[in-house]
Amino acid sequence: MKQEHILSVLYDLTIVIGGENKVEPLVSKFIQKLMFHTGYSVGIYFSLQSSDKEPEQQTYRITSMIGGNASLPKIGYVISFPAEFAQRVLVNPDLSDFCAGCSLTRNSIWLPAAHEGGVLLLAPEVLTPEMPVTQMFYPVMRNFAKAIRLCRINEDHLAELKNEVQQATETIRAEKNKFLQLLLSMPDAVYITDNRGIIEIANPGTEDVFGYTIDEILGHSVEELVPENNRAGHAAQVENYLRSPVSRTMAEGRRLSARKKNGEIFPVSISLNPVMVGTEQKVIVSVRDMTEYENLMRQFQQAQKMEALGTLIGGFAHDFNNLLTSITANTFFAKELVSDNKKAVELIDSIEQRGFDAAEMIRQLLAFSRNEEIKMKEVQLTALVRESLKLHSTAIPSFIEFNTEITNDDLCINGNPIQLQQVLLNLLNNARDAVLDAAKKEIRLTLQPIEANANLRKHNPKFTFPHYACITLTDSGHGIAEHVLQKIFDPFFTTKPVGKGTGLGLAMAFGTIESHQGVIEVGSVVGKGTTFKIYLPISQR
Known part of the structure; x- marks a missing residue:
């Protein structure tokens, strides 16, 4: 073999040795190159397993094979070779223990790979490599053995890294799941925005608080959740906050408002928590509906x-x-x-x-003083309301349309009939006065049993009984402004002219219903009218 050819072979094998970082492809490509340059048709790699008790023997296992036929052992086959197999190149070594009677084993060459194993090349025809060719394999095989060790170290290192990455990924996934579970379980509206105020993530609480579905709100600006008359100032607040973001509650000491999908404005409490996701600034926003509070x-x-x-x-x-x-x-x-x-x-x-x-x-x-004992007894509320309406019907002029819808059920409560009649009289008189100068003069009173479901309990924790009798009184008057509505149950507060009212009627009504373990609520729209609702717990017979 010419020297130029030998150098070409060495260069080709060296390229293979230096081009792989995994054992299996390294061995496979190296054997293929050896077979190509030497003319052998079968290449088998034996990895050194361990020394037997007898030092003359070494245990090997077939881990890779190219070519071959059914007569040859398969991958995984274990065999012991004499100690000389680990020391030098052998041409046509004794392979009777490996494959007795195999024609391929008569023309072979063994190339030791130091402490890693060795390569066995087989061919059916007689191939006798020149001695320089066999000698040239020593440095190549030493480098091949080193490459296998490096690949094995690399694979072990990669396996460790893979395990570490897998553990880190599982930890991150577990933390993410905890975060998502926490996010999903929170009743408050919680959403995450980017540095432009665009909502990227939102929890189901956002649907409950704002009325938008999650799909409707994702990708939209938080400006849509801000009342229109506050949006100009809000943009400046966001810009100032992002200059030096810190965890804090917004506008402590003053009332904040937000806007629902239906346009309703409601009081809120807002907390901001900045987080860095990679190089991007995000803000976790928590919004609590303060209406109930x-x-x-x-x-x-x-x-x-x-x-x-x-x-x-x-x-x-x-x-x-x-x-x-x-x-x-x-x-x-x-x-x-x-x-x-x-x-x-x-x-x-x-x-x-x-x-x-x-x-x-x-x-x-x-009636408000603790010194006065309130005598309670079983009261048929349906009959009491009907009787009260008969007694007080003369107080409502005929030009006022007065409609009633009273249940036929016998609603039994524990109460004081005189006080309850006084409450009804006060409310009816107020409704009458409210519609006297209104364009539409209408009063409507209803009595119906209701169940205190989860929504009602969430609206007001005072609903502690399972069933209530609900008296609803609605008038079509001019309505009550919000700032007045907040004071109507205050003693001595009245909007009537001097001499027309003492300011004690609604205060007394509030105290009476409270003493009956009930709830009194009022709602009003200016220009449309006012509605009072009285809830009294139904007795459990």
């Missing part, structure tokens, strides 16, 4: 006012009633003295009536 706060404040009023009344009502008793008694005696003076009697009657009015006011105030 504000309602509860108003109810709590109202209860505090009632409690304070009760304490105040308990202190002076007794003494004040004594004064009124003295006044009314003296008016009686005064009338006896001037009975022949008609004008004087009329004036005294007027004074006496004012005294009775003052006594009635004190009686109403005492």
Whole structure:
């Protein structure tokens, strides 16, 4: 073999050795090149397994084979070769233990790969490589063995890396699942925006709070959730926040509002949490609907006012009633003295009536005082409402359209019939006054049983009983402005002219319904009318 050919063979094999980083393709390509350059038709790679107890023997296992036929052992076959197999190139070695009677084993060459194993080349025809050719294999096989070790180290390292990556991926996936489960379980609206305010992720709570489906809101700007009159200022706030983003609650100390899909404006609390995703700035936004909280706060404040009023009344009502008793008694005696003076009697009657009015006011105030015991008994509410409507129907002029829808069910409650009749009278009188100068003069009263379902309980935690009787009274008056609506249950608050109202009717109604473990609610739209709803727990017989 010419020297140029030998150098070409060495170069070709060296390219294969240096071009692979995995054992299997390295061995396969190396054997193919050896077979191509030497003319052998079969190439088998034996990997060294371990030394037997006898030092003369080494255990090998077939791990790769190219060519061959059915007479040859298969991949995985284990055999022991003499120690000389690990030391030098062997031409036509004794392979009787490997494949006795195989014609291929008569023309062979063994190329040791140091401590890694060796390559056995077989051919049916006689091939006797020149000694320089066999000698040239020593450095090539040493490099081949080194390459196998490096590939094995590389594969082990890659396996470790793969395992680490897999563990890291599983950890990230588990954390992601925890985050998603947390996101999905939160009742608040939680969404993630980019640095332009575009919503990228949203939880189901966003649907409940804003009324948009997740598909409708993804890819849209948060500006759509901001009331129109606040959008200009909101854009500037977002820009300022992104300059130095920190976790915080927005606008602490002042009321924030958001806009639902249907255009409704409602109070909210907003928390911002910036996060870096790679090199991109994201913001996790949590929005809580504060409507229920504000309602509860108003109810709590109202209860505090009632409690304070009760304490105040308990202190002076007794003494004040004594004064009124003295006044009314003296008016009686005064009338006896001037009975022949008609004008004087009329004036005294007027004074006496004012005294009775003052006594009635004190009686109403005492309804809030803890010192007055409220006597409860079983009340057929359906019959009570029908009877009350008959008694009070004369108070509603005929030019006012008055419609009723009363259930035929016997709704039994535990209550005070006198107080409940007083509540109905106050509400009917207010409804009558509200429609007197309205274009459409209509009052509607209904009584129906309802079930306190999850939505009702979520709306107001005071619904602690399973079933309620609901009295709804609606008028078509001018409605009540929002800032007035928040005060209508306050004692002595009234929008009526002086002398037309004491401001105690609705305050008394609130206290009465509270004492009955019920709920009273009011809703109003300016220009359309007002609706009062009274919920009283139905007795469980």
